[in-house]
Amino acid sequence: MYAKKRWASICVSVLLAVGVFTGCSGAQSNDPDAPQSQTSITATADAASDGAAANVAASTDPFGRYDEPITISAVKNLGVAPLEFPEGDSLENNVWMRYYKDNLNIQIDWLWSTLESQYDQKVNIAITSGDIPDLMMLKNANQLKMMYENGQLYPVGDILETYGAPFTKEVLNSDGGFGLESASFDGALYAVPHIESGLMSSPVLWVRTDWLEKYSLALPTTKEEFLKVSEAFSTDGAYGLGINKDLFETNYAALEGFFNMHGAFNDTWFEKDGSLVYSDIQPEVKDTLEMLQSMYANGWIDPEFGVKNTDKVNEDVNAGKIGMMFGGFWNAVMFNPAKVADPTFEWMPVAIPEVLNGSGKAQVPFGTKYWYAISADCKNPEAIIRMLNVQLEKAYGETAESMVFNITPEGYGPFNYNIFTLEPPMKNFVAAEKVTKAIETGDPSALNLEELNYYEMSLLSLGGDHTNNNWHQLKMFGPLGSLSVQKSYWDSGNAVTNAFYGAPTPTMVEKLSTLKKQALTDFTAIIMGGDINGFDTFVSNWNALGGADITSEVNEWYTNR
Amino acid sequence: MREAAKMRKATAGMRAFAVLNYLFLAGVALTCLLPMVNQLAVSFSSSPAVSAGRVYLWPVDFTLESYEYMAGKPEFFKAFSVSLRRLLLGVPLSMVVSVLAAYPLSRQVHEFKARKYYIWYFIVPMMFYGGLIPSYMVVRNTGLIDSALALALPCSINVFNIILLMNFFRSIPKEMEEAAAIDGAGHVSTLFQIMLPVSAPVLATVTLFFIVNHWNAWFDGLIYMNSPANYPLQTYLQTQVVSQDILSTESLRDIRQIANISDRTGKAAQIFLAAIPVLAVYPFLQKHFTSGIVMGSVKG
DSSP, X not given: OHHHHHHHHHHHHHHHHXXXXXXXXXXXXXXXXXXXXXXXXXXXXXXXXXHHHHHOOSOXXXXXOOSSOEEEEEEEEOOSSOOOOOTTOOSSSSHHHHHIIIIXXXXXXXXXXXXXXXXXXXXXXXXXXXXXXXXXXXXXXXXXXHHHHTTOBOOOHHHHHHHOOHHHHHHHHTTSSHHHHHTEETTEEOSEEOOOOGGGGSOEEEEEHHHHHHTTOOOOOSHHHHHHHHHHHOOTTOEEEOOOTTOSSSSSSBSHHHHHHTTOOSSOEEEETTEEEEGGGSHHHXXXXXXXXXXXXXXXXXXXXXXXXXXXXXXXXXXTOEEEEEEOTTTHHHHHHHHHHOTTOOEEEEOOTTTTTSSOOEEEOOSOOOEEEEBTTOSOHHHHHHHHHHHHHHHHSTTOOHHHHTOOTTSOOGGGGSSOOOOOTTHHHHHXXXXXXXXXXXXXXXXXXXXXXXXXXXXXXXXXXXXXXXXHHHHHHSTTOHHHHHHHHHHTTOEEEOSOOSSOOHHHHHHHHHHHHHHHHHHHHHHTTOXXXXXXXXXXXXXXXXXXXXXXXXXXXXXXX | OXXXXXXXXXHHHHHHHXXXXXXXXXXXXXXHHHHHHHHHHHHTSOHHHHHTTOOSSSOSSXXXXXXXXXXXXXXXXXHHHHHHHHHHHHHHHHHHHHHHHHHXXXXXXXXXXXXXXXXXXXXXHHHSOOOHHHHHHHHHHTTOTTSHHHHHSTTSOOHHHHHHHHHHHHHSOHHHHHHHHHTTOOHHHIIIIIIGGGGHXXXXXXXXXXXXXXXXXXXXXXXXOXXXXXXXXXXXXXXXXXXXXXXXXXXXXXHHHHHHHTOHHHHHHHHHHHHHHXXXXXXXXXXXXXXXXXXXXXXX
């Protein structure tokens, strides 16, 4: 008996001790202001710059070749499907790798590669286990922040200034410097941002134009016309407006565009009376929800939308049960199969009603969604800047060889064999303009190879062959395509860009995802016939549950930036 | 008379219960079966029919297209062979290690004095798992990253399976071991010549558990392998089936990649083919299954 008791007490005390230890270490590593992590940043940063100074090649030529071979370790996000290479080539040996070897004397050592859907997870493991490659692409801002706090990032500001080619700097600054600022901590640049046009993520309205003809209606440009079309489309088991259960962020059958129609936004910070405010708690949202509620009550929205994800909604679209939806410029790829099966099935992307001619404004998310991080332990960080120079120059610069480095005549995409995939942000909009013009004039001579590809696919679709996503390309790049719609928001001055582009604030990391979930639950309840005044409760809850703190942190950033 | 009526009533109630019970169990069985049948139907249907959601349990516009497409897709078969190799390496290894651990633990305390502590040694890690990052670092620091052993070694011990084996060994009549001992058998020959031959049910059960574990594991493939070319089948399937984020412009440029996104019939064909091996093994091991797991768990 006594022995048993003693055994139990030993067990309990061991457990307690373990709990105390793990508790301690957890608190240390989670606290961003812990003194250890601060000192380790300066220590490693100093060590790294010392090491770099010793190794810097004598010249500061942006394209300078090293006398001694240099190895850079990196990891690769392969995209949505395994890469395809021309005969004999591989990730280790292809046009880019050979160019780097021959002209810079740089060898890339791929530590690992994985597909898009698993990339984030592998990066998290790399960061947490300290297994950091010299060069790594980061897909979310939290990872960037975590690496900064761990002291794992090399401060790239100076080497970018010294070794960056003029064209590289031009592209990196082409968004007004916001991308660079998103990668800066305490005024110093810690990563190379991937500059992309946020405009490409703005919503457009997709409309079944064959149904418009059937009911002799015009494309909707105002709220009233939008409602009229919704009503007309909601017959024979079809619904005027398609939405999915996540409401936002899916860019397919989502609600951002609907909000924009009312001058409201989703998950956007914008300036109001001199300070930044969060879009979801603004009074305009209440009007928006009220209109959605009445559309739902009238049967113009699928009563089962609350359980349908984008795949399910897409089945309905392909089955001819949805007449309109707000989504991204690429949405036609999702219903290209139905177009192939039935050529009379026709959609057109148009501007969000009220945006070009009323009180609506299209929301433009922040354009930089990923970053290239250089490890603090990297021996030759300037070599990475040279690689970046080469990538932009050979793919898009004055000496670009697009057919070799971008897309080959055989249809391979060498652009994807490099770790850097930067491009001039307006490239797709320019391509859409040029392709449209070539289709109108019948003269493709001004097109580069990539644009020629879009042009030829569009022509095939115009000729009736919609297979291989030809129709989808036509809907993006062709006349009145989705990219030209997005461009019109910008050209007419009706786009509102998300004004917060800093690293996520502490309360944001902790609470924002919960607040978004709350918004989703409450908005869904209101749309499905709940009390519209539930919105006011939502706003006060939002503020009480951390939203007010986030707002003050964001505004602190806004005044200090 | 009254007694008889009562009996009949009871039997009627029992009959009703049996009917309901069968209905309920059939319903449970159907929820397992129908998704498989649905995937099979999807894999034999035309792409537009699937996109329009017209396919339920029977193929619409029957076609072999997705299987022809698969035949030209080496990645699937590459991953399939990685998984097979993993099974051939991992299952025997797991069995040997488990049997060798379970036999001593099944001894009486007077034979094996430290038994109690060894049991704790196994039980504690069953309750408290070191976590992802420590496991990863162990595998990395032992130099196993990107090798077949990284998939086989870490999951070769499964404490639950060891306990099953141990309890089954204990339920074997003492007299058999005593007889063996009298005939001069040591521990090794007792284990291999006496215990194992009469333990077929539990061995079959544990083998099946290991096969299914190895076949279905995907996360270790993801974190321990450096390139998708070395992914086992389930890891590869995960890359194919999880819905893709096509918001980034890169994926838009590569027309070959886009074609992959809306290809649901091809995904269904791959899912179905991946399920075949376990479906094929099950019927052969199933007859041992019930006795193995019940006998193995009676003695605490």
